[in-house]
Amino acid sequence: MNAQFTLERSPRGRLILTLADGSCHHDVLPVRAFPLTAPDEFVALVSALGQELVSIDRLDELPAATQQLLLEALAPREFVPRILGIEKVSTFSTPSVWTLQTDRGPTQLTLKAEEDIRRLPGGRLLITDNHGLQFMVEDQAALDPRSRRTLERFL
Amino acid sequence: MIENLHAPSLNLLPPDWRALIAARLAPDESVRACCETDLTPDLRYATGVLVLTTQRLLHLAGAEPEHEWPIGADLALRQSDYAGVGLVEVTRGATRLAVVRFSLAHSTGATHVVAEFARLRLDGGLAGVPPSPCPECRGPVDPASGVCAACIRELDAPPSTWTLFRLWRFARPYRTQLFFGFLFTLGSTFATLIPPYLTMPLMDKVLIPFQNGTPIDQSRLILYLGGLLCAALFAWVLGWARTYLLALVSERIGADLRTTTFNHLLGLSLEYFGGKRTGDLISRLGSESDRICVFLSLHALDFATDVLVILMTAAILFSIDPWLALTTLLPLPFIGWMIHAVRDRLRTGFEKLMRVWSEVANVLSDTIPGIRVVKAFAQEERESKRFLVANQYNLALNDRLNKTWALFAPTVSLLTEVGLLVVWGFGIFQISQHEITVGVLTAFLAYIGRFYARLDSMSRIVSNTQKAAAAAKRIFDILDHVSSVPEPRQPLTIPVVRGRIELREVGFRYGSRQVLRGISLEIAPGEMIGLVGQSGSGKSTLVNLMCRFYDVAAGEILLDGVDIRNLSLASFRSHIGLVLQEPFLFFGTVADNIAYGKPGANRAEIVAAARAAHAHDFILRLPQGYDSLVGERGQGLSGGERQRVSIARALLINPRILILDEATSSVDTETEKEIQRALENLVRGRTTIAVAHRLSTLRKADRLVVLDRGRVAEIGSHTDLLAREGIYARLYQAQLRQHEEGELAGVHP
Numbered sequence: 041m042n043a044q045f046t047l048e049r050s051p052r053g054r055l056i057l058t059l060a061d062g063s064c065h066h067d068v069l070p071v072r073a074f075p076l077t078a079p080d081e082f083v084a085l086v087s088a089l090g091q092e093l094v095s096i097d098r099l100d101e102l103p104a105a106t107q108q109l110l111l112e113a114l115a116p117r118e119f120v121p122r123i124l125g126i127e128k129v130s131t132f133s134t135p136s137v138w139t140l141q142t143d144r145g146p147t148q149l150t151l152k153a154e155e156d157i158r159r160l161p162g163g164r165l166l167i168t169d170n171h172g173l174q175f176m177v178e179d180q181a182a183l184d185p186r187s188r189r190t191l192e193r194f195l
Numbered sequence: 196m197i198e199n200l201h202a203p204s205l206n207l208l209p210p211d212w213r214a215l216i217a218a219r220l221a222p223d224e225s226v227r228a229c230c231e232t233d234l235t236p237d238l239r240y241a242t243g244v245l246v247l248t249t250q251r252l253l254h255l256a257g258a259e260p261e262h263e264w265p266i267g268a269d270l271a272l273r274q275s276d277y278a279g280v281g282l283v284e285v286t287r288g289a290t291r292l293a294v295v296r297f298s299l300a301h302s303t304g305a306t307h308v309v310a311e312f313a314r315l316r317l318d319g320g321l322a323g324v325p326p327s328p329c330p331e332c333r334g335p336v337d338p339a340s341g342v343c344a345a346c347i348r349e350l351d352a353p354p355s356t357w358t359l360f361r362l363w364r365f366a367r368p369y370r371t372q373l374f375f376g377f378l379f380t381l382g383s384t385f386a387t388l389i390p391p392y393l394t395m396p397l398m399d400k401v402l403i404p405f406q407n408g409t410p411i412d413q414s415r416l417i418l419y420l421g422g423l424l425c426a427a428l429f430a431w432v433l434g435w436a437r438t439y440l441l442a443l444v445s446e447r448i449g450a451d452l453r454t455t456t457f458n459h460l461l462g463l464s465l466e467y468f469g470g471k472r473t474g475d476l477i478s479r480l481g482s483e484s485d486r487i488c489v490f491l492s493l494h495a496l497d498f499a500t501d502v503l504v505i506l507m508t509a510a511i512l513f514s515i516d517p518w519l520a521l522t523t524l525l526p527l528p529f530i531g532w533m534i535h536a537v538r539d540r541l542r543t544g545f546e547k548l549m550r551v552w553s554e555v556a557n558v559l560s561d562t563i564p565g566i567r568v569v570k571a572f573a574q575e576e577r578e579s580k581r582f583l584v585a586n587q588y589n590l591a592l593n594d595r596l597n598k599t600w601a602l603f604a605p606t607v608s609l610l611t612e613v614g615l616l617v618v619w620g621f622g623i624f625q626i627s628q629h630e631i632t633v634g635v636l637t638a639f640l641a642y643i644g645r646f647y648a649r650l651d652s653m654s655r656i657v658s659n660t661q662k663a664a665a666a667a668k669r670i671f672d673i674l675d676h677v678s679s680v681p682e683p684r685q686p687l688t689i690p691v692v693r694g695r696i697e698l699r700e701v702g703f704r705y706g707s708r709q710v711l712r713g714i715s716l717e718i719a720p721g722e723m724i725g726l727v728g729q730s731g732s733g734k735s736t737l738v739n740l741m742c743r744f745y746d747v748a749a750g751e752i753l754l755d756g757v758d759i760r761n762l763s764l765a766s767f768r769s770h771i772g773l774v775l776q777e778p779f780l781f782f783g784t785v786a787d788n789i790a791y792g793k794p795g796a797n798r799a800e801i802v803a804a805a806r807a808a809h810a811h812d813f814i815l816r817l818p819q820g821y822d823s824l825v826g827e828r829g830q831g832l833s834g835g836e837r838q839r840v841s842i843a844r845a846l847l848i849n850p851r852i853l854i855l856d857e858a859t860s861s862v863d864t865e866t867e868k869e870i871q872r873a874l875e876n877l878v879r880g881r882t883t884i885a886v887a888h889r890l891s892t893l894r895k896a897d898r899l900v901v902l903d904r905g906r907v908a909e910i911g912s913h914t915d916l917l918a919r920e921g922i923y924a925r926l927y928q929a930q931l932r933q934h935e936e937g938e939l940a941g942v943h944p
């Protein structure tokens with residue numbers, strides 16, 4: 041249902057959506073329906089009350105400007121640092137504090153239990169820390185040998 | 196002078212930032228609140244600090260340009276979070292000035308800044324300096340513990356890796372038995388070492404002289420042979436005593452370990468169980484604790500014996516002939532090195548293996564209770580595949596481990612064979628040089644046989660030790676987990692509970708998902724509150740908080756004016772009767788289930804409770820009445836019947852507070868009316884919180900509380916709320932229409 045719509049940004053930084061029928065919605069939020077397995081398909085624009093207003097089947101079929109706007113609005117909601125290396129872990133049992141290199145800079149995460157490491161299709165790993173923040177390991181094989189061995193111990 | 200003025204307020208700041216901020220403060224300006232931040236606007240990690248002073252809001256972060264906003268009438272702060280990232284939006288009028296981002300570790304501090312900002316706007320900065328913040332998160336502290344409530348749960352230290360030694364805690368009560376066991380071990384080991392020693396004189400003083408023409412010395416021979424027999428008998432008796440005693444002790448230690456772990460598990464909060472799979476926990480408590488037990492009774496003992504034998508043999512060998520002894524011990528360092536090299540790999544391998552075992556158990560514990568769904572959707576194939584995959588992973592891991600392991604044992608054997616060869620060679624050389632006698636060489640060879648056999652068995656124990664260490668680690672993982680709903684250190688008691696409940700600004704989140712926000716509510720003793728709202732609006736969550744299944748993330752819940760976190764859990768819950776959305780019955784008789792909360796209840800009480808819950812009639816229809824078995828593998832009960840049994844269970848403990856979460860959702864309208872009538876009597880005089888979708892159920896409620904996406908949307912009586920024409924009115928109208936349509940069509944809704 042790639043309905044016609046226009047999107048603009050208010051001075052407060054919120055998105056304003058105008059639908060084909062002329063109705064105007066403030067504070068709409070873009071939400072990906074399959075953030076992990078198909079991020080660019082089925083993106084919904086949701087009203088402030090949580091109702092879906094528009095469903096976008098494919099992000100790349102949109103006009104470039106709208107796409108840009110959506111991606112900018114999505115970015116802060118999709119903070120998933122990619123783990124580039126594991127420098128140190130406090131212990132091999134849980135809870136364990138990991139000192140990491142990520143694509144967003146160095147940081148630490150506290151792993152509450154091994155169950156918080158979720159295997160995704162395609163060999164990716166999604167690690168949830170004690171505050172619910174998620175970290176991604178794109179490719180275990182691409183990590184340096186030491187990080188890989190450390191990670192192995194938790195899998 | 197200026198420094199003095201700032202001093203108390205600067206204590207609010209994290210130490211690293213004090214100097215930087217102090218340099219920026221005006222003389223008459225003081226800090227009101229602050230929080231650390233760790234993300235830049237474009238979401239990179241960088242430490243920073245957000246400071247609220249009496250005059251402005253300051254934000255410093257790493258290399259980013261610093262910002263400051265004077266506090267004017269139109270400056271506003273708004274905090275929110277999503278997926279683990281929190282943000283504070285700074286706006287002036289209709290424009291957004293900035294967004295300050297941080298990971299949720301700092302959200303308590305940020306909430307504090309936002310709250311202080313609001314207060315500052317109200318009192319214009321007249322109030323004194325707020326108390327020192329929590330050293331962890333800069334949020335407000337709990338005066339009792341000195342740490343803020345949000346941080347208590349994060350302070351639990353990770354367990355150490357020397358887990359096997361931690362089993363000592365369980366062995367301590369049996370230390371006398373263990374001591375005797377050790378003595379026996381020592382004795383029997385010593386006894387087994389006597390025979391080879393006797394071969395020496397037997398050879399040199401009896402056999403070789405005989406070969407050289409001297410007749411056999413009868414008395415000497417009898418002495419030596421008798422010695423051999425005695426040593427064998429001695430070793431046998433002591434060996435038996437030792438094995439029996441230690442097996443006895445280790446079984447007890449194993450049982451204690453299991454019981455302690457289970458008891459600890461029971462004390463953990465729902466949050467813990469929410470994050471664990473049943474199969475995993477079952478396998479930890481069952482097979483893995485058994486593995487530790489086997490290790491303690493068999494392998495640990497063997498290991499101790501082996502070490503003893505090796506040490507004693509080495510001592511004896513050296514006392515006979517140091518040079519030959521030295522050659523004998525040659526392979527030892529190699530074996531030691533090998534054990535070391537293989538150990539780590541084995542332990543991690545075994546730990547992984549256990550996790551895979553848990554995975555197999557998880558598939559089972561998922562599939563068996565859900566078997567109806569599996570069959571209904573004809574997905575037997577798929578479940579079988581899931582099991583196969585888990586099993587195959589298990590196999591693959593085993594194969595990999597066995598590869599290491601299979602190489603290990605033969606290598607040890609090879610080394611010992613080589614060692615034996617060296618001893619033969621060196622021994623013969625020494626005999627030819629007349630440095631030792633044939634008897635000495637024979638004795639050496641006999642000792643070495645034992646020595647190497649022990650080395651071999653010791654190296655085999657490596658794998659069992661590593662298995663036990665891995666199992667111990669997984670058990671201590673449970674034991675080290677601190678409940679996130681902790682017992683207060685000094686529990687307060689309420690002599691007579693009146694049932695007044697007060698919620699103040701209660702907030703709650705599951706992980707990073709905010710579910711309840713700023714809920715304030717006062718419930719008078721004996722009042723009945725109806726909780727309504729859309730599915731997913733947080734009704735069950737609120738009920739969970741009131742039962743203290745979870746602790747609030749913000750705000751507090753008071754019972755008769757006392758924070759429920761200061762009451763002992765058991766005494767607090769004994770005042771609560773709870774009927775849940777999904778009633779759960781334990782395996783046992785109907786009577787047992789009704790009396791679950793009050794095991795001493797007599798039959799009259801049980802029947803009275805069942806009558807009151809309108810369960811009596813259907814129970815009488817069961818083939819064995821109150822003695823029918825229900826729960827897993829028991830007599831099947833319908834959803835409505837189960838619910839009535841659980842209502843009876845709640846009523847029997849005669850609680851001051853009754854919590855009904857959709858207590859009557861799965862009974863037909865007629866039965867519901869009956870239960871309703873029963874409840875009306877029982878609700879009288881008790882504080883009641885009832886959650887219901889069918890609004891008609893809540894007609895008798897004194898007040899209705901409408902929740903909408905985690906906030907209180909409306910509060911009032913049925914008529915008030917209808918008059919207000921808000922959410923409740925809409926819900927009610929919709930249900931009324933549905934009901935009428937149902938009536939027209941001749942069916943009940």
Ligand SMILES: Nc1ncnc2c1ncn2[C@@H]1O[C@H](COP(=O)(O)OP(=O)(O)OP(=O)(O)O)[C@@H](O)[C@H]1O
Pocket residue numbers: 469705706708710728729730731732733734735736737776
């Ligand atoms: N254990 C949990 N972990 C994470 N989120 C949860 C958990 N339990 C509930 N939630 C979420 O919290 C929100 C509130 O759930 P809650 O069970 O309180 O709703 P409810 O009002 O009782 O709904 P219903 O009327 O359907 O029973 C829902 O969005 C739900 O998805």
Ligand SMILES: [Mg+2]
Pocket residue numbers: 734735736776856
């Ligand atoms: Mg519910």
